[in-house]
Amino acid sequence: MHYDVGAFFKSPVFWSAFSAYVVASLLKSLGNLKRTGKVDFHYLTTLGGMPSAHSAMVCGLTTSIGLTDGFESTAFVLSFAFAVVVMFDASTVRRATGLQARLLNQIVDEVFQNHHLSAQKLIDILGHTRLEVFAGMMVGILIGLLTTYLFN
Numbered sequence: 001m002h003y004d005v006g007a008f009f010k011s012p013v014f015w016s017a018f019s020a021y022v023v024a025s026l027l028k029s030l031g032n033l034k035r036t037g038k039v040d041f042h043y044l045t046t047l048g049g050m051p052s053a054h055s056a057m058v059c060g061l062t063t064s065i066g067l068t069d070g071f072e073s074t075a076f077v078l079s080f081a082f083a084v085v086v087m088f089d090a091s092t093v094r095r096a097t098g099l100q101a102r103l104l105n106q107i108v109d110e111v112f113q114n115h116h117l118s119a120q121k122l123i124d125i126l127g128h129t130r131l132e133v134f135a136g137m138m139v140g141i142l143i144g145l146l147t148t149y150l151f152n
Contacts, residue, residue, distance in 0.1 A: 012151035013064040020060030020143035024053035024136055052090055052128045052136030058083035059140025060147070067148040087137065090128045 008014055028049045032040050062079040069075050128136070 012068060012148045013061060015151070016064035016144040016147040017057050017061035019147050020140040021053050021057040023143055024051045024056035024139045027051055027139065028053065049128075050132045050135055051139050052087070052132045054090055055083075055087050055128070055133045055136030056140035056143065058086045059137045060144040061140075063141050063144025064148045067145070087133045091130050091133045 028051070029040065031050055032038070058079070062076065062083045065073070065079045066076045
């Protein structure tokens with residue numbers, strides 16, 4: 001068995017996933033800059049927004065695994081299934097949770113105006129629209145292709 005930890009950082013699969021996440025997060029930050037005129041680095045780690053960084057990451061990972069190990073490999077099939085679950089979760093479960101948080105925040109605002117309650121808010125940008133997930137998927141595939149070809 002080979003235990004070269006440094007090889008991890010030489011892997012196109014690692015760099016495809018990592019780069020796709022970073023590029024998608026930077027695109028989110030640039031979108032916010034265009035909308036608000038302000039630089040906000042919290043988009044590098046925040047949930048939600050355009051494009052989905054998680055979708056980009058899993059699609060970069062899956063694309064690179066397919067290109068390096070083969071699209072028939074067990075690793076690709078596992079990664080593909082993982083990507084589908086992540087993207088489905090982002091556009092359904094996490095999206096619904098974010099919408100519920102937004103509604104609860106409105107209720108708290110209305111109740112807080114008349115009573116003494118905590119004004120603590122829930123995070124309401126948790127999930128993604130299907131367009132945000134699709135955009136993240138496309139970023140991930142493109143970064144996965146580019147990164148893997150640069151390593152070979």
